[in-house]
Amino acid sequence: MGSVTKADIDRLVDGTTVAREFVDTVARCADSTALRWMQLDGTLGSVSFAEFGDRAARAATGLRSLGVQPGDRVVLMMRNIPEFHWLDMAVLLCGATPVSIYNSSSADQVEYLVNHCGAVVAIVENQDFLAKFAEVRDRLTALRTIVTVVDPPELPDGVVGHAVLTDADPVDLSEAASIGRPEDLATIIYTAGTTGSPKGVMISNYNVCWVLESGLMSYGWTREEIKGKRVVSYLPMAHIAERIVSQYSLVLAGLEVTTCPDTSALLPHLIAVRPNIAFGVPRVWEKLYAGVTAALAGDPEKAEKFNEAIAVGGPIREKMTWGEATDEEIATYEFLDAVAFSTVRELVGMDQCEMAITGAAPIPADLLRWFRTIGIPLAEVYGMSENTGAMSFERFKVKPGTVGLAMPGSDLAVFPDGEVCCRGGHVFQGYLNDPEKTAEAIDDDGWLHSGDIGELDDDGYLRIVDRKKELIITAGGKNISPANLEAALKSIPLVAQAAVIGDNRPFVSALLVLDGEVAPGWAARHGIQYSSLEELAAHPDVQAAVADGVEQAMSGFNNAERVKKWTLLSEEWLPDTDLLTPTFKLKRRGINAHFETEIEALYS
Numbered sequence: 001m002g003s004v005t006k007a008d009i010d011r012l013v014d015g016t017t018v019a020r021e022f023v024d025t026v027a028r029c030a031d032s033t034a035l036r037w038m039q040l041d042g043t044l045g046s047v048s049f050a051e052f053g054d055r056a057a058r059a060a061t062g063l064r065s066l067g068v069q070p071g072d073r074v075v076l077m078m079r080n081i082p083e084f085h086w087l088d089m090a091v092l093l094c095g096a097t098p099v100s101i102y103n104s105s106s107a108d109q110v111e112y113l114v115n116h117c118g119a120v121v122a123i124v125e126n127q128d129f130l131a132k133f134a135e136v137r138d139r140l141t142a143l144r145t146i147v148t149v150v151d152p153p154e155l156p157d158g159v160v161g162h163a164v165l166t167d168a169d170p171v172d173l174s175e176a177a178s179i180g181r182p183e184d185l186a187t188i189i190y191t192a193g194t195t196g197s198p199k200g201v202m203i204s205n206y207n208v209c210w211v212l213e214s215g216l217m218s219y220g221w222t223r224e225e226i227k228g229k230r231v232v233s234y235l236p237m238a239h240i241a242e243r244i245v246s247q248y249s250l251v252l253a254g255l256e257v258t259t260c261p262d263t264s265a266l267l268p269h270l271i272a273v274r275p276n277i278a279f280g281v282p283r284v285w286e287k288l289y290a291g292v293t294a295a296l297a298g299d300p301e302k303a304e305k306f307n308e309a310i311a312v313g314g315p316i317r318e319k320m321t322w323g324e325a326t327d328e329e330i331a332t333y334e335f336l337d338a339v340a341f342s343t344v345r346e347l348v349g350m351d352q353c354e355m356a357i358t359g360a361a362p363i364p365a366d367l368l369r370w371f372r373t374i375g376i377p378l379a380e381v382y383g384m385s386e387n388t389g390a391m392s393f394e395r396f397k398v399k400p401g402t403v404g405l406a407m408p409g410s411d412l413a414v415f416p417d418g419e420v421c422c423r424g425g426h427v428f429q430g431y432l433n434d435p436e437k438t439a440e441a442i443d444d445d446g447w448l449h450s451g452d453i454g455e456l457d458d459d460g461y462l463r464i465v466d467r468k469k470e471l472i473i474t475a476g477g478k479n480i481s482p483a484n485l486e487a488a489l490k491s492i493p494l495v496a497q498a499a500v501i502g503d504n505r506p507f508v509s510a511l512l513v514l515d516g517e518v519a520p521g522w523a524a525r526h527g528i529q530y531s532s533l534e535e536l537a538a539h540p541d542v543q544a545a546v547a548d549g550v551e552q553a554m555s556g557f558n559n560a561e562r563v564k565k566w567t568l569l570s571e572e573w574l575p576d577t578d579l580l581t582p583t584f585k586l587k588r589r590g591i592n593a594h595f596e597t598e599i600e601a602l603y604s
Contacts, residue, residue, distance in 0.1 A: 057170030059090030070095030078125035130436035203213030210425030270349030297521035492549030
């Protein structure tokens with residue numbers, strides 16, 4: 001893998017585009033299942049690749065009838081539903097650029113995003129999303145038409161029903177795919193943004209095709225081997241990771257994608273689909289872990305045996321990763337797997353998972369080890385929208401606490417100031433309408449500056465220390481990484497979420513959130529009665545258990561870094577709010593503002 005160069009991958013993707021690859025995939029996988037979705041009766045509906053191609057071709061004709069031309073922008077606002085896939089492709093078949101925006105965007109945000117990218121047409125799923133556009137319709141300067149996927153009872157002026165996307169004669173796929181060029185934009189991803197206005201990340205056809213080839217090399221799969229592998233797609237389609245793991249892998253390599261419109265319905269989808277590939281932000285893995293822990297807690301004897309199996313199996317699994325386990329150790333692990341781990345994998349629908357990926361935020365190394373121990377081959381990917389989602393990954397020789405090796409064909413470096421930088425065909429074209437910010441991100445030698453602080457070990461594995469701009473500087477002048485502290489605090493069984501405070505403060509403190517899935521079982525085992533999570537969080541026994549947990553979690557840090565005081569909150573922080581981005585990253589400014597009273601109490 002290390003010997004693969006950028007030029008090697010350039011030769012593989014020379015002259016191709018997402019649309020051209022799609023036409024090849026439709027021909028190669030015509031009768032295979034492309035997309036599935038959960039129907040009201042709990043069964044899975046599906047379309048084949050041939051049907052997928054037909055629907056995209058008909059929608060392309062419809063968009064052309066609305067005046068969509070090569071180079072135009074079309075905004076899509078919908079949940080993770082199958083229609084997204086053929087409509088996004090239909091835009092590309094017009095030579096135009098599809099731009100997916102977060103469903104939680106307010107009317108003001110819709111106004112900013114639609115105007116910023118100059119969209120001429122918007123496709124919205126239903127009346128709820130239509131209402132956001134209606135509120136600012138007179139201020140959407142370039143927008144000519146809005147199309148609905150699910151039509152309201154009455155169509156307002158300037159709104160066209162779904163029939164325009166479904167009832168026209170199909171374009172000729174090969175002819176339509178020949179319109180676009182590798183340098184044309186495959187999409188614009190708007191950064192969720194923990195600060196400031198979202199930036200429009202311009203990702204070209206070349207970027208997407210390059211990342212897919214590089215990704216296949218890091219997965220160790222050919223196109224023929226990955227074809228038909230199942231994945232559940234549930235994150236917003238405005239998120240680069242979901243685009244790469246599900247959408248672009250579907251259209252370029254023939255994956256089978258099951259759409260899940262609401263993250264709260266993920267577990268039933270996993271159980272129904274039994275995915276071969278699973279991607280999740282750390283909070284998804286934390287919730288799966290909490291669910292298993294809570295289920296085992298009902299039977300203390302079973303829980304104890306399971307934890308003993310983890311203690312024995314963990315070191316063996318680590319040796320197996322590096323090919324160092326003896327036959328006897330492997331036999332022991334296989335026994336533990338048969339009597340304990342396999343049941344848990346089946347319980348969460350992961351019994352056929354061949355590759356599990358976590359990304360978008362740091363995950364505690366011990367949690368990653370736990371999943372690997374029970375036979376879910378979890379590995380951490382590191383990337384950002386600006387490098388089309390992947391900068392480093394290692395599927396097989398996993399070192400928990402690191403985010404793997406440079407993507408095949410790319411360069412990865414830690415600059416003298418500690419900043420992680422990369423160079424390769426995955427680096428984006430720049431920020432839309434913002435040459436100044438683009439120049440800050442990509443230097444004259446083509447290096448993309450990530451804004452993260454990292455370290456490379458002797459084997460080339462990358463460890464992320466923190467965001468360059470998020471390092472806390474205490475009143476005493478000590479530079480501290482909040483992410484490392486937060487990962488340690490989230491290893492406390494009763495703690496689901498954590499935010500470390502300390503910028504310009506005399507010492508480091510933390511806001512902790514009680515785990516609403518683990519805590520009830522813990523309370524039952526300790527004979528604690530309570531009427532609400534708020535009451536439980538304040539209970540002296542819970543406070544004492546968390547205090548012990550904080551002391552243990554902080555034992556590996558020096559005195560200046562350690563969390564000295566904390567408060568335990570009872571309400572979970574939700575994504576796509578003032579507190580968290582859609583990918584569960586902390587919005588520190590929002591947290592500081594929302595919990596100002598609680599924070600000041602820690603320092604009073």
